Amino acid sequence: MSTEAAATGHVATGYVATGYVASGFSRTNVGSQPDAAGHPIGRDHGLRLLHEMLRIRRFEEKCAELYSAGTIRGFLHLYIGEEAVAVGAMQTLSREDAVVATYREHGHALARGLSMDRLMAEMYGKREGCSHGRGGSMHVFDAATRFYGGNAIVAGGLPIAVGLALADKLQQRPRVTACFFGDGAVAEGAFHESLNLAALWKLPVLFLCENNLYAMGTRIERAQSQTDLCAKAQSYLVPAEAVDGMDAFAVECATRRAADAVRQGAGPRFIEYRTYRFRAHSMFDAELYRDKSEVETWKQRDPIPALAARLRESGVVSETLLSAVEDSVAEEIAEAVAFAEAGSWEPVADLLNDVYTVRP
C-alpha cells in the first residue's frame, strides 16, 4: 500500500462493521465537484464510496470466474453495473436499521458490512458461510448486521420488510427497514399489499426500487401498463422520488432525505433508482432480448470509473491512491477465496438438521 493510502487510513481500515455506516458522510475534506444539490463529496467520503463499489465489482467478477470453473454452483445473479445503488443507499442507514434484499444481493450484503470471507464461503456452500452454506448466492443472511436476505421470490422481501417495520413501530424502536427490490417486483401483488399497509399504518420502511429496465428477459414496457413507478407508489400516498442510480452520491443524497423523513415518523418512502445491469440476468441467460449497443451505451455511465474520474479531476485523489484502493480490494478478495477454500463441508449426516421434517 502506498504511503498516501496509508496516511488516509481509508484503505487500511478494513472498514467492515466498524460502525462507519452510521457515521454519515464527511464534508470536511471538501475539494471535489458538488452533486446536483450543491453538496460537495468530501475526499474521504468519495474514496469510501469508490472502495465499496470496487469491492462489490471485483468480488462478483471473481464469483463469475469461479462459477465458470464449476467451483461455485447453483444460481448466480450479478449486480455488476448497479453498485452505486447499494453503496449510496447503505450510507444512510445505522447499524440498528434492517436491510431486506433480493436474489441479486451480494452488493447489498457487502455494502451493509457482512464479512467478505463469510460471503465467499457461502458462495462455495461451505459451513463457514454466513448462511452456513445452506443458502448460497440467493439466500445470504446475517443477523449481526440485520441483513434479512436474500430472497429468491420476486417481491418476497416486501412483506418481510413491512413485518419488521410493524414490529419496530409496535415496540417503539426508532429504526428503519430498507427494502431493495427490482422493477419486476412492482408488478407483483405483494408490492401493492405491502405499500398499502405500510402507508396505512405509517410504518418506517424505505421501499428502494432498482429499476434496471428488465425483469429477466422482459423489458418494463412489455410487462407494466404504468412505467412511471413513482406514480404507483404515490397511488398509495407514499411520497416517491426517482434518482440517477448510476451516481452513488446522488443515490445517497436522495436516500438520506427519504430515510430522514421515515425516521421522523412520516411513514414509508419510495425511491426509484434508474440503473442498469451490465451482465446477463443470471449465468444462464443468452441475452437475446436486448441489443449489445444498449448495454454499451449504459456502460459509458459505469458508476465506478465515473466516480474515480470525478475524484481525479477535482485533484483531491491521485492515480497512486486509486491504484492502492484496487490493490487493497484484490488482497481482500484473495483472502476471501482462501478462507472459502479452507472451509469445511457440512457432513451428510447433518443435512436434515434445521429442516422441517421428521428424521427417518
Ligand SMILES: Cc1ncc(C[n+]2csc(CCOP(=O)(O)OP(=O)(O)O)c2C)c(N)n1
Ligand atoms: C414470484 C416469482 N415469480 C417469478 C420468478 C422468476 N423470476 C426470477 S427473477 C425474475 C425477474 C425479476 O426482475 P426484477 O424484479 O426487475 O429484478 P432484477 O432481476 O432485474 O434485479 C423473475 C420473473 C420468481 N423468482 N418469483
